Amino acid sequence: MPASQKVTMIQDAVQLVKGYPQVHLTVDCVIFGFDENKLKVLLIRSDLETYQGKWSLLGDVVHENEELDAAADRVLLERTGMTNVYLKQVQAFSRVDRHPGGRVVTVAYCSLLNIRDHELQITDNELHWHTVKTLKEMAFDHKEILDACYSWLQKRIQEHPLGFNLLPEKFSLRELQNLYEAILNVELDRRNFRKKFFSMDFLVDTGELETDVKHRPGKLYQFNFDKYEKSKRKWIGIDF
Amino acid sequence: MPASQKVTMIQDAVQLVKGYPQVHLTVDCVIFGFDENKLKVLLIRSDLETYQGKWSLLGDVVHENEELDAAADRVLLERTGMTNVYLKQVQAFSRVDRHPGGRVVTVAYCSLLNIRDHELQITDNELHWHTVKTLKEMAFDHKEILDACYSWLQKRIQEHPLGFNLLPEKFSLRELQNLYEAILNVELDRRNFRKKFFSMDFLVDTGELETDVKHRPGKLYQFNFDKYEKSKRKWIGIDF
């Protein structure tokens, strides 16, 4: 290394960082659920007067010594009372004017949970589940964030077994198919759908049957996450 | 809406945001290139004494009224002199101790460019191209960021025509195949590879041939981005 390099070495990293500009940083969670054969998202009314009546994602500031994932976990825990929820970072949004109160950068998270597993505890600000399809305007850039997370979900659900997070532990194949059809917004052939999932061999027949249905009850299955993890294939293909 | 809601409405958004905690925010660019049939990444020596001798990604703070994409563009322009470079946000990294100078959140970008298109202008801090495969330790959490961007690239290149950003405008099929083999770390069958790309019908025969090769020269092709954009297919399938 040339001597000239050493001269410019920075010894005091703390001093260096102190000179950096700072921004307000938040997380916003797009929390998806599945009910009545429709994809739902958990929203509250915005508490900003500017956005009076508009719907808003669940979010919060990132605390001083908190990682982004932890902040998103915390938002989820505070709002739904649930831990160990499927939660993935999707994208940062940084439009300078995205918040009327000033410069706020936000990191969007996509979360999937089973609506039936929990009752909403705190229903401040009309917290409740909204049908994704019929959702129009939202506060801030939250519609844009929702759209990004929805696209993300549509893509991911075709490549990874995320969908099971939206269903009860035990589910019928009809429910599973309804889930895929709702999320992907397509109709699928029932026989081919079943063949596909059976051939993947990750479904476990629980031996139980649906109850409270007005017709022939379907078998209930569980997803074998362990088996899936062990057999993840490395796919090589070119397709675009 | 119940009356109780109105009471809690926030009128002064600016005041609200002023109360939010702030963090230091940076962008880091993983700039990939392709040369000598190897995937390369553009790095500098860290200028922090703590990381003396270690390699570091190209990054910078995000300015006060600057979007993340713009900050990444700026880093690229400053370091390579290039604009209109392929550049996508990949992921935010927020480990509390990831920077020795204090809490710094960074957003990673993946960038693809054609090494031949530009000579490195400023070679401060030993800026230069590194073979990805042989890269071990790096400053900060930059190895982790690089790995994340590399995985992202491996996945994306199979689904979208990104690879062409790493090649000259006109390229031979051999070069294209070498690119895929290097990035995916596999060997591909030459005949099947050619068939695949020809059947997609996005390659335009320029009528030109390779020069300066010691054997029969191959045809040079261009990628037809317009045609690709127009025929993007919506793929529905379940596969995991």
Add this chain to the structure above:
DNA sequence: GCAAAAGTGTTGTCCTTACACCCATGC
């Protein structure tokens, strides 16, 4: 017994894979 959904197989088509020989050029 009827309504409603569960459950099941086959066939044709297409895509993927594996594989070997001749061709054009530089030296």
Add this chain to the structure above:
DNA sequence: GCATGGGTGTAAGGACAACACTTTTGC
């Protein structure tokens, strides 16, 4: 003329798409 990589075709196997009838249960 020989070494080097360019260029091409075919056949087999596997995945996917299309399609209809019987079975079980609730009422």
